[in-house]
Amino acid sequence: MKVCVLGLGNMGLPVAVNLARAGHDVTAASTRAVPAAEEAGVRVFLDADAALADREVVFCLLPDLPYLEPMLPTIVAGGVRDLIVMSTVSPTRVRELAGRLAGRVAVMDACMSGGVAKASDGTMSIMCGADPATFERLRPLLATIGGTVELMGGVGAGAVAKACNQMVVAGTLVALAEATLVAKENGLDARRVLEVLGSGLAASELLDQKADKLADEDFSPSGPAKFLVKDLTFATDSAGGRELPSLAVSLELFRGLTDAGLGDLDNTVVLEYLRRIS
DSSP: OEEEEEOOSTTHHHHHHHHHHTTOEEEEEOSSOOHHHHHTTOEEESSHHHHHTTOSEEEEOSSSHHHHGGGHHHHHHTTOOEEEEOSOOOHHHHHHHHHHHTTTSEEEEEEEESHHHHHHHTOEEEEEESOHHHHHHHHHHHTTTEEEEEEEESTTHHHHHHHHHHHHHHHHHHHHHHHHHHHHHTTOOHHHHHHHHTTSTTOOHHHHHHHHHHHHTOOOOSSBTTHHHHHHHHHHHHTTTOOOHHHHHHHHHHHHHHHTTOTTSBGGGHHHHHHHHO
């Protein structure tokens, strides 16, 4: 299949590579050369219009929908059949996009979870919003990059499911950061504490992936903290005015650390921010 991937960041790169390794004809639009993509057989273009030429399916892995807007005329004019939005986006805005493109390009929100590790090995969880026919047509393609591919409902449903996911991720990150601080302040080896937590009821995929970063306070980015501000804002919008205390606290913390200049660091930097404000 002729596929274009828009964005070769932490998640876009492994998606493009896995699609190419599965035998698809893959182009990608990037702001820079990406040797790892090219070595896997992905043709990388600095010009998005060139990357979009003669494509059947487009995967959007840009940070948010406004980044996609300038490319929509080329997508429509080029005869793209399906647009798969994998970024964490507003449910309302992706529904509006699908309405604008109706009858020309089918839109699916296929929000992903699992981080770089699961994106790299092709085992991400992918939460989809689309009509059933579109989902069934695209399911085999998504199965090459995800281990769990589920239709959650119509367009926008995948984005709502991802908002729920990010609520849990943010709340768990805060709890893990707080636990790490308490362990260190009491003279315990934080790495050993986190290992023990990972063997009990507190175990989680997030703990497995973030334990070393928390223990070493290595905040080199894999998932920039500032993106959680956007994600949690979408979650707040989806809550429809309901008071959700944990969500509100998480949003306040990640907004605060971003305002403090820590937003480009890994989301585990919430540990450092908690230390500062306490």
